[in-house]
Amino acid sequence: MLRFRTIIIATGALVFVSQMQTAVAFAEIDQQWRPQLSEKILLLPPKHMNDAIEQDFSKSGLAQNMTSVETQLSDQVSAIDQLKQNLSRYEGQEQIEARHQIIVGKKTYIELLGQQIDLKGERLHTKLGLLRRLDRNLTRNTAQQKTASDVAQLQADAKSRIEGISSKLREQIALEPLTKETNFSKAFDKNMAAISALKDAIANHRMQSRLGLDSGATKADMLRQLMLDTEADLALIEIETELLGHMAHLLSLDAMALAEDVAAQSFTVATKAQIYSSPSDAVLLFTQ
Amino acid sequence: MKKITLACLAFTIVGGMAVSAVADSLKNLERERALAIAALLDSTIDIEARWNKLNLSKARLADLEVMVINDKSLKNSYSPRVKHALSNYELTFLAHASAEDDKSIAAHWFEHIGLSTDQLMASRLAK
Numbered sequence: 001m002l003r004f005r006t007i008i009i010a011t012g013a014l015v016f017v018s019q020m021q022t023a024v025a026f027a028e029i030d031q032q033w034r035p036q037l038s039e040k041i042l043l044l045p046p047k048h049m050n051d052a053i054e055q056d057f058s059k060s061g062l063a064q065n066m067t068s069v070e071t072q073l074s075d076q077v078s079a080i081d082q083l084k085q086n087l088s089r090y091e092g093q094e095q096i097e098a099r100h101q102i103i104v105g106k107k108t109y110i111e112l113l114g115q116q117i118d119l120k121g122e123r124l125h126t127k128l129g130l131l132r133r134l135d136r137n138l139t140r141n142t143a144q145q146k147t148a149s150d151v152a153q154l155q156a157d158a159k160s161r162i163e164g165i166s167s168k169l170r171e172q173i174a175l176e177p178l179t180k181e182t183n184f185s186k187a188f189d190k191n192m193a194a195i196s197a198l199k200d201a202i203a204n205h206r207m208q209s210r211l212g213l214d215s216g217a218t219k220a221d222m223l224r225q226l227m228l229d230t231e232a233d234l235a236l237i238e239i240e241t242e243l244l245g246h247m248a249h250l251l252s253l254d255a256m257a258l259a260e261d262v263a264a265q266s267f268t269v270a271t272k273a274q275i276y277s278s279p280s281d282a283v284l285l286f287t288q
Numbered sequence: 289m290k291k292i293t294l295a296c297l298a299f300t301i302v303g304g305m306a307v308s309a310v311a312d313s314l315k316n317l318e319r320e321r322a323l324a325i326a327a328l329l330d331s332t333i334d335i336e337a338r339w340n341k342l343n344l345s346k347a348r349l350a351d352l353e354v355m356v357i358n359d360k361s362l363k364n365s366y367s368p369r370v371k372h373a374l375s376n377y378e379l380t381f382l383a384h385a386s387a388e389d390d391k392s393i394a395a396h397w398f399e400h401i402g403l404s405t406d407q408l409m410a411s412r413l414a415k
Contacts, residue, residue: 080412098374099398100295105407127327148363148364148365148366150371151362151363151365151366151370151371151374152363154371154374154375155357155362155363158356158357158374158377159357161377161381161384161388162353162354162357162381162384165388165390166350166354166384168387169350169383169384169387170350172346172387173343173346173347173350176343176346176347178340178343178344179343179344179346179347182347182348182351184351184354184355185347185350188351189353202329203304
């Protein structure tokens, strides 16, 4: 009986621990950005590709986390500014305490900024990974297109020759007494006229010039440009980290200055408390 | 055993339907061209019947050739048959190529396979 009870307790503990682990795992997943974009993004006009990527990011847990950290940062900045403005109103111990609060605020700010820089780096690395994946797919598609381009070229050559002679051939067929124009021929002419009108409308549409070319090369160029921009942002992250290091250095110097001031004040208090008698102070007692 | 046979039969019919659902414009053109050439070489029919058959073929070939050049599925085809057909414009697109040369389909075809009057006259009998 006792053994059975032990097994039940152990099983219960195991289930509880596993559920906790699952919850922790979900919490971790929620903080990340897992791009939900497929290769269909390559069908978009080049100018809209970056917008689609940014929109996908804005829906992620990582974006929410970054927004939350950004809010905390701005709160921290306003708190430090407030303390700095009021610093001149304080004196003595109160001023020391205010300076201490400023240093603590700056320390929190630096910690948050470091966290934000890490998150920025994570975002940029994910974006770069996504862009590289898209670039690989585009390169593969372009290679396939090149293989098929021989047949496409032959077909295009034949098409241009046939289009040049088509009207003459139709006239010849129409002149034959026993053959009449086929339904396909009539429908084809009608549809081709409609296609031609639509092509003209497309060419003259005002958005056509804004969208740019939709060829594979342009998309590849755009992807490469986006990758370069992302790598430039990553380089900026490195500089920001260095900047943060300098901030931390300055903060440590501020803290040392505060400690020295506190120590100096303590020495003053101690000096005031311990005033020892000197024979010269009591001379009057003997002379008068 | 009966069930297996029925299943196999159903599978074959469905498979056949799936294959037949794929439109192959080039195959249709080749079939029509083969019929035109068969009419051209048919020694059992008189000149008038041949003329009428070839005229009808010409109209059908003109349509089918237009279908082939507008068939986008051919662009993604890696079949050597497609490449070979498109490489030989003069023999594949008989109706349009003959109109380009201002000749009848028969004269155009004979010329391009090396059976023109000049070529035949220049030939010699050899063992």
